[in-house]
Amino acid sequence: MIGRLTGKVIAQEADGGIVLDVGGVGYELAAPLGTLGRSRADEAGRVTLWVHTHVREDALALFGFADEVERAAFRALIGVSNVGPKIAVAVLGALPAADLARAIARRDLSALTAISGIGKKIAERLLLELRDKLALVPSPPASPLGPGESGPRAAGEDEDRLRTALTGMGFRPAEADRVIATLGERVHAPLPELLREALALLAR
Numbered sequence: 701m702i703g704r705l706t707g708k709v710i711a712q713e714a715d716g717g718i719v720l721d722v723g724g725v726g727y728e729l730a731a732p733l734g735t736l737g738r739s740r741a742d743e744a745g746r747v748t749l750w751v752h753t754h755v756r757e758d759a760l761a762l763f764g765f766a767d768e769v770e771r772a773a774f775r776a777l778i779g780v781s782n783v784g785p786k787i788a789v790a791v792l793g794a795l796p797a798a799d800l801a802r803a804i805a806r807r808d809l810s811a812l813t814a815i816s817g818i819g820k821k822i823a824e825r826l827l828l829e830l831r832d833k834l835a836l837v838p839s840p841p842a843s844p845l846g847p848g849e850s851g852p853r854a855a856g857e858d859e860d861r862l863r864t865a866l867t868g869m870g871f872r873p874a875e876a877d878r879v880i881a882t883l884g885e886r887v888h889a890p891l892p893e894l895l896r897e898a899l900a901l902l903a904r
Contacts, residue, residue: 702762705729706748709736714899716793718764720749729764730785732774733793733895737864738766754778754785763789773797776833780825790817791826793865794891801834814890858887862894866902875902 707722716733719726729749739747749764750771763785765771770792777788794815795803803811804827812823859880866876879898880887887894 701753702727702751703753704748704750705764706746708744708746712736716789718749720747720764727762729762730789731764732770732789732791732796733891734796734861734865735764735766735770737866738770738796761785765792770797773800773834776830777826779833780829782825783822787817787822790892791815797834804830804834814892816892861891862887862898865891865895866898871902 705720705722705727707720707727709718710721710726711719716731716735718729718731718736720729721727729751731749735749736747739749741747749766750768752763752765752771752774754761754763763771763774765774774785774788774792777783777791778785791800791812795811799811802808807827809820809823809827812818812826813820818826862880862883863873863876866879876898879901882901883894883897886897889897
């Protein structure tokens, strides 16, 4: 079983698929969108991906993740009834592990149903079965607002998520910034929708 790979990315597909060259051998991995943007590269440009080896009767597939936390979240997801690797990758592409854990803790059904391929029944099952299985990343310190007051959403949060996803797919930061400027207020839409629109703009 393969647990971790370090090498250079030689190809990446629009759906997040990656070919990683490790010592002259190209490993093909499926990965959530934005994985490379969340991964760290060394001085030689090599990235380390944590790997889940998925074995079926008719196939052997590798799934790559930026860290052990995301791989653990993937394994928790595929342990849920009727949730396979394809759905798990889609979930983590839209909600990285820390965001997913917070959504589960808040019982945020809408955050899950906004993901392509996730209907209400699957979303409810995720909320139920993952309730105690994901590590919750501590929230930032509370802001000094008075009772009943609510602060604005963190500036640039959605822009940063889209920029990370696009650069992780191999686009230059300048290209990502151009698309973000073109999308304007649309940048606050769910990430899967944004990526479809961004890729269409970049293909022009």
